[in-house]
Amino acid sequence: MKNLYTILILATVLITSCTKNETATPLSRDIGNGKAGSTAKMITVDNHLYAINDKELKVFNLDNPQSPSLVNTVNVGFGIETIFPFAHYLFIGSTNGLYVYDISNPTTPTLTTQEQVQHITACDPVVANSNYAYVTLNSNRLNCGSIDNVNLLITYDISDINNIVEMSNIDVEIPKGLALEGDRLYVCSGNNGIVIFDLSETPETPIQTGNIGGFTANDIILDNGVMMVVCEDGLRQFDYTNPDNITLMSLMDL
Amino acid sequence: MKRKYFIIGLSLLALSSCGKIIEDSNEIVTGMKPVYLNTEDYDQISQQSPTAFERVGKIYKTGSYIFVSDKGKGIHVIDNSDPFNPQKITFITIPGNLDMATRSSYLYADNISDLVTINLSDPLNISVEDRIYDVYPETNFFDYPESYNGPFECVDDTKGIVIDWEEATLTNPKCSR
Numbered sequence: 001m002k003n004l005y006t007i008l009i010l011a012t013v014l015i016t017s018c019t020k021n022e023t024a025t026p027l028s029r030d031i032g033n034g035k036a037g038s039t040a041k042m043i044t045v046d047n048h049l050y051a052i053n054d055k056e057l058k059v060f061n062l063d064n065p066q067s068p069s070l071v072n073t074v075n076v077g078f079g080i081e082t083i084f085p086f087a088h089y090l091f092i093g094s095t096n097g098l099y100v101y102d103i104s105n106p107t108t109p110t111l112t113t114q115e116q117v118q119h120i121t122a123c124d125p126v127v128a129n130s131n132y133a134y135v136t137l138n139s140n141r142l143n144c145g146s147i148d149n150v151n152l153l154i155t156y157d158i159s160d161i162n163n164i165v166e167m168s169n170i171d172v173e174i175p176k177g178l179a180l181e182g183d184r185l186y187v188c189s190g191n192n193g194i195v196i197f198d199l200s201e202t203p204e205t206p207i208q209t210g211n212i213g214g215f216t217a218n219d220i221i222l223d224n225g226v227m228m229v230v231c232e233d234g235l236r237q238f239d240y241t242n243p244d245n246i247t248l249m250s251l252m253d254l
Numbered sequence: 255m256k257r258k259y260f261i262i263g264l265s266l267l268a269l270s271s272c273g274k275i276i277e278d279s280n281e282i283v284t285g286m287k288p289v290y291l292n293t294e295d296y297d298q299i300s301q302q303s304p305t306a307f308e309r310v311g312k313i314y315k316t317g318s319y320i321f322v323s324d325k326g327k328g329i330h331v332i333d334n335s336d337p338f339n340p341q342k343i344t345f346i347t348i349p350g351n352l353d354m355a356t357r358s359s360y361l362y363a364d365n366i367s368d369l370v371t372i373n374l375s376d377p378l379n380i381s382v383e384d385r386i387y388d389v390y391p392e393t394n395f396f397d398y399p400e401s402y403n404g405p406f407e408c409v410d411d412t413k414g415i416v417i418d419w420e421e422a423t424l425t426n427p428k429c430s431r
Contacts, residue, residue: 027375051362
């Protein structure tokens with residue numbers, strides 16, 4: 001009798017444990033567009049998808065999101081690498097410079113400057129707010145440049161989007177992805193993790209105030225107080241609600 | 255007479271060894287070699303239970319989900335409802351994948367030359383809704399091994415699409431960085 005009870009209990013436990021983890025939270029249709037890291041080659045803005053290949057910007061209409069339709073192909077230039085949306089602009093980073101397109105008419109991106117804002121040959125993600133664009137240049141990756149050891153953070157004044165002016169360049173070790181929120185700029189830098197810059201006094205010349213160190217970060221997303229960082233060894237998340245006291249929330253390295 | 259031939263012979267030998275890999279050297283070294291995908295299989299998209307990160311790529315976030323690409327392999331889907339305790343829930347295999355974006359419950363991803371649309375309304379039961387061909391005309395995704403300096407086996411396009419590189423013992427490799 002005792003054995004039968006044991007078997008019954010074991011069986012119940014087994015059956016109930018087998019039904020775990022068979023469902024996941026559905027991804028809602030109402031969720032909108034989400035956010036990409038600064039090194040993205042494709043992004044969605046409202047009901048359009050913008051995707052870059054080596055030299056073209058392709059525009060897809062997403063009125064039927066399950067079936068995108070190609071509505072425009074823009075010849076941008078060679079070596080285009082990253083795309084970042086801000087307001088009604090697309091900032092496209094390339095090995096030769098920064099291209100800024102006006103997407104007030106989402107189907108027809110229009111170059112705002114006569115030619116791209118030139119910089120020395122290097123790989124460059126870019127982020128921007130209403131007045132400034134911040135670009136990291138890194139020649140350490142293969143194909144990233146003919147000049148050895150370019151490791152810079154460049155600031156451009158974009159308050160007149162038709163006349164973009166370089167304001168400063170700062171040495172940052174092997175800079176990669178970056179993110180901007182309020183008066184802080186966060187830059188992935190070599191093995192230094194994330195280097196933090198204060199923009200409150202001199203946004204045209206970011207001031208380094210510290211870093212969250214000890215790992216190799218490649219890109220970063222800021223979202224409502226949670227900083228998500230893709231690193232060589234996995235995914236780290238930090239609480240940055242107080243930017244002067246950033247704390248680790250989790251490390252997923254498996 | 256003999257001396258003249260000797261000098262000619264020596265000169266020819268010197269000339270042939272300048273700036274050229276000597277064909278039959280049988281030099282054996284450790285290097286890298288390409289891993290090929292059959293060109294016909296390039297569009298095979300599937301999902302499986304969560305896997306380890308191999309080559310962490312890009313990041314995208316929507317709702318309570320984070321997507322992390324694994325360079326050239328596919329996308330890790332992570333439930334981030336609790337950022338203190340994120341959980342991988344599935345891995346979507348997409349050959350050659352490097353980037354992704356979403357709108358509503360649809361995930362857009364590059365798949366070698368194409369752009370695919372994947373329905374994620376039930377992340378454990380994905381379906382491919384759409385494919386747009388030739389959005390990415392370049393197929394030289396992995397012409398050479400990334401972050402590597404040394405000898406490697408040159409890519410032979412007739413063997414398929416390169417989707418990865420692995421360590422290998424090479425005999426007289428013709429390529430290097």
